Amino acid sequence: MLLIPCPYCGFPRPEIEFRHAGEAHLMRPEEPASDEAYAAFLYERENPKGIAAERWRHVHGCGRYFNALRDTVSDRILAVYKPGEVRPEVAS
């Protein structure tokens, strides 16, 4: 079970306090968006082997959404940060 620190509440906490909310940093294409660009926004995801930026919600805590970097190989959370903050540089 993952340990996830909440950027609002602090401390690594057990995964069961959280709910996964999909890939982070998805950008809605600028209007007018082509059908291809919009379809990519809707359906295309990175799914990397390595560091994935994802959104989580501390649903059984503060209720806030935040971003996390998770290494999909070691399955560890490497960093967490608030929405709007720049994705931090980390090594896996």
Place this chain on the structure above:
Amino acid sequence: MSGFRATSGGRFDRARRVSFTFDGVAYLGHPGDTLASALMANGVSLVGRSFKYHRPRGVLAAGAEEPNALVTVDRGPGRITPNCRATEVELFEGLVARSQNRFPSLGFDLGAINSMLKPLFPAGFYYKTFMGPAINGKAKFWNRLFEPLIRRAAGLGAAPTEPDPDAYASLFAHCEVLVVGSGEAGLRAALSASENPAVRVILCEMDHDFGGWLLADPTGARFRDEAIATLRTRPNVRLLSRTQCFGLFLQGFVGLVERVTDHLADPAIDAPRERLWQVRAGRIVIATGAIERPLVFPDNDRPGVMLSSAAHILQGRYGVLPGRAIVVATATDAAYRTAFALADGGARIEAILDRRDHAGERVRAEAEARGIRVETGLTLLGTTGKKHVTGVSYAPMQNQDLRGPSQVIACDTLLVSGGFTPTLHLLSQARGSLRWDEPLSAFVPDKVPENINIAGLASGDFPPELRGAALGLLPGNDDKSALAFVDFQNDVTARDIRLATREGFRSIEHVKRYTTTGMATDQGKTSNINALSIAAESLSQSLPKTGHTTFRMPYVPVTFGTLAGAYRAELFDPIRRTPMHDLAEKRGAVFEDIGLWKRAHAFPRAGESVKAAVQRETRTVREHVGIFDASTLGKIEVTGRDAAAFLDRIYANPVANLAPGRCRYALMLNEAGFLIEDGIVARLSDQRFHITTTTGGVGKVLHLLEDYRQTEFIDLDCFLAPVTEHWAVIAVQGPKAREVIAPLIEGINVAADAMPHMTIREGRLTGVPCRLMRASFTGERGFEVNVPADFGFFAMEALLARAEGLGGGLYGLEAMHILRAEKGYIIIGQETDGTVTPHDLGLGWAMGKAPRDFIGKRGLARPDLLAKGRKQLVGLLPDDPAVVLEEGAQIILQHEPSTGIAAQGHVTSAYFSPNLGRGFALAMLKDGRNRMGEVVTIPMPGERVLARIVSPVFLDPEGRALHG
């Protein structure tokens, strides 16, 4: 009969006795015994029948790795535990245990005939035999003949049929260091880690006593006792015996199961049977020791054949000798030590048969000094005996060839030692890796995660006497020989594994599945390395290249009770009841499960069928007035300066222009443009909205709205409060709805012109604060009365009394469904399936004409969503008015379709309407709105139904009944 209790030695309570039964026969043992040691002390060596061939089997090992001695422990109804390892079952007064997989008795087992049919049970037997032939598309032989036979003949113990009456506890724990295993290495690790009082240490041991091998070794007893005494004085140490570490997960998360009462004759009534520990450990020390391997040669499975280490433990810990005339067959020096210990205990060592050419100097000298006959450089060719071993045959070897004729030595016990395997299941579970150590002939730790240490024998750091190995089928034996068992529990032989490789299985994972080796409840703890070795040899490749199979949790079987813990029955599947539940119950409601909610399906009267009640209720609403419990509707209050702007972006409908006191039916789309939710948006004041969602959708909607509020529309200032449980909702629907509520309402003018359709007012109902909404999901004049939940029961009672005085009454969920379908009102999840747009449903009007942005707007403009030929909502009237279509039935255009014709749509809702006097349906049909009046065919069980396509609004298309 062979085993017996020596007059001295062991670590059990020799002074006291306990009685127990095995297969109905009473025996005596001592506190501190296991069932296995007590049975052996009583001379009982036949304890089970094997899985496939029903071969007689005795105790092979000493602990969790035991493959043979599986028993059922019976503690009364619902407390029958099958497949317990007799080597782990603690003896207590009154223990009742039974052997398994035999009929009619252990001594005379009809299933043993399988043993004579062994050519019929090769590797892959199940796959080869039952893949065909199919008759009329049905695997007839499998279903009717083979499966029932095999299920009866091949199996383990039977699961209990009664519910489990025991309670199971669960707790979380945290520690800096978790030590798994309390042998010498585990004790040393715990002692050293706990010297610092700030370091919390948990030491868990699967056995009922701490010490591991030290319990069997008189020279180690003092260290063991002192270590435990020291650890007990340290407040930062928690010692858990009878506690199995069954799984290592990510980041130091560990699953332990503690057996709390199974060893007690008379457990406290409130004690849990088992306890699940979910431990988060900073560091984990794996000190799980090593497991001895048997030797693979013909008839190596007879009762009386035992692992050397198991016999050593039996003698050292329980004071029991496995037999009187013992032969030791070995590839290690350790088995010599066993022979010496048993000789000291009073057994006669007939011979030590050493597979190797030379034994270690020290053990060889001691054997000579003791006058024990030692033969070296030999192979084993078989055993004699039926239900117990009576002798062992061997022959001298030179290189890979027999060097002389075979000889037989008579004995009543054969101890075997094929080498030792470090117990590294937990390391594998933690994603560590193993490497083959050739000199040790064992897999040892390779990559070890940074939070894990391996200590003692598990690390592969073997003392010289534990080194040495005889892997695979011993030379001098071939496939024509008798059965040479590798996996004792699944009855897999050396021949099976060779056959699998000959048939083309090369991956060890495939060989495992094809032969089922290592797939029994013991997961091949004693057999995996021998199986691998035979596969590697027959594939002519090295063992490391062959690789090993994956170890998965749990290390030993874990009860469902422990994993479920308190989450059973209502705590597993909670029931939600509305505040008016008791009223519905009193009125004879038949309930229906909607998600977790209990909702009244209908209210049949005495002598009335449910069907008839639904029809009556449906008519009552249209003719008089009906009262309906709508409390399960999801409700969210949206407040704040930008609440209107926020909802305006969320909903496909314009919301910003909604005047305070007004309501609007509103649609929620996802980014792709598909409809995901509907409900009513009511504006209470400039900065306060009351919105409703579907019963099942509120959690999802709140999550979604929070997502947009927190991460997308961060420029907007508003707040969301879930208020589903705060408000009880009573729908009052029908031509007489106003008459029902008017005398009960205070502070609200409910006159038609003062409170028209789709408005909301705040006031009081019989003195209780209320939000009164003029809304209708029936097509009739309607009000939805929201009162604080605590008043729901009384409000509903008052409204019902009024309604009944006017010829009205309660109606349930099914009548509500018919009423809304008659009007063509959709239900999310019934008419929609995640691929439906508002346009498809004829709800395009809801989005308004003024240009504005909202979620799903861009999605709706995608080419596929604008394309012609999309499925659209239509009504269907079957030609035969008595017919009610099946929901989900497919719709085709031709009456006699040729094969391969695709369906053009499907039925989404179908009912019998008392108001229409016929069956009717809603459907999603390709290009449906252009097909009005056409006749379609709906295949139904046993018939084809013709139906005409009509408007989905069956009643009052102008909506006159809503108003006034």
